[in-house]
Amino acid sequence: MKRYLIPIIFFSTGLLLQFWLYFSWTTFGLLLTSTLLLCLLMYAISEMSTVPAQFEENVSTMVSEETAPVDPNPETQTANSELIPEIPFFSDTDPVSMAKELKNRDNRNLFSETVKEYILPKKNKKISSTLYAYYDGFGFTECFWQKDSLLIDSESNDLDWEEYEQNRILELLPSLNRSGRKLYLPLSLNQSLFGLICLETKDRFFENEINSFWESTILLSEKLLEKKEYHKALRDPKTYLFNKSHFYTTAKDRFYSHLHQNLILLKFINSSHSQEFAICLNEAVKKKGFSDIGLFQLEDHIIAGFIPNSNLEKFTTFIQSFVEELDSLDFNCELALGYSSKTEPGIRFDQWIKKAYRSLEDSILHNAA
DSSP, rough: OOGGHHHHHHHHHHHHHHHTOOOOOHHHHHHHHHHHHHHHHHHHHHHHHHHHHHHHHHHHHHHHHHOOOOOOOOHHHHHHHHOOOOOOOTTSHHHHHHHHHHHHHHHHHHHHHHHTTOOOOOOTTTTTEEEEOOOOOOOEEEEEEETTTTEEOOOOOOOOOOHHHHHHHHHHHHHHHHSSEEEEEEEEETEEEEEEEEEEESSSOOGGGGGHHHHHHHHHHHHHHHHHHHHHHHOTTTSSBBBBHHHHHHHHHHHSOOOOOOEEEEEEEEOOHHHHHHHHHHHHHHTSOOOOOOOEEOOSSEEEEEEEGGHHHHHHHHHHHHHHHHHHHHOOEEEEEEETTTEEEOOOHHHHHHHHHHHHHHHHHHOOO
């Protein structure tokens, strides 16, 4: 009843003023309407005030559930944890083979993403299906089948075609098969070959149609070249990690942001496979969720990354397990680790970078000793 005390006082005061000053049905109606609205407002405020109490009750219930007694038998917990061993990163391959596969996958994904974005429009009813194939510098593998405006993923099968057809494409020229039902169009620009498009028809393609179909692929070829050049501008050509230029751009963003992240530097010491190790480590770091963008290639044997404060200890443990796994595969790998935190009061951006390099040098000297 307390919630309606203010509306009652408001209505009573207004009614007295009506009789004392001037009474009219219009002003009385306005007074009544205002009072009802005030009642609704007080009711809503009253109901909202009960929510925190209910919320506290729910939270206390959750806390009581979370703080339930732990199983006093630690042997049971240990046994359960041993049932789920951590899966090795190099479970079914070696780092050299994995690095090669990862680079091929990166190039193929770049091709696939561009094709998805700039798929050829379905204009000619003569075309029954369209195949997009990726060129890795050695051969062509299937990538997508296009049915109307729908793209269907294909397994990475080699193309089934004749040698003269392949030679024409390698010369960056269109090729029509003997039956005239398949037309191969190279996706190329500036002497760079990215892949091909194979158009199929239930009828037959004619020589005078080839140029018009070939011209329809120009936009896709331009976008493939554009994406490839952009990729080259950001990535190291040997490892495909982000390059040194992109590192400094990203480092400034991370340093001046509100995120509490450490700058990590890693150096491969006396390793003949440092590039392959860097590629595999970059993949592992992203899979484990330590970094949202991966690692950066600063020099031939030095890579960098940005790791949140909360993950620093786990990251150090992970690096140790990564090196141990390589050793178990008879791949000699020695890593020195340096880091720098920006939580130090008054630290500048250049000091943040230099501090990480000093930490890396100390780690190298410690390992040498």
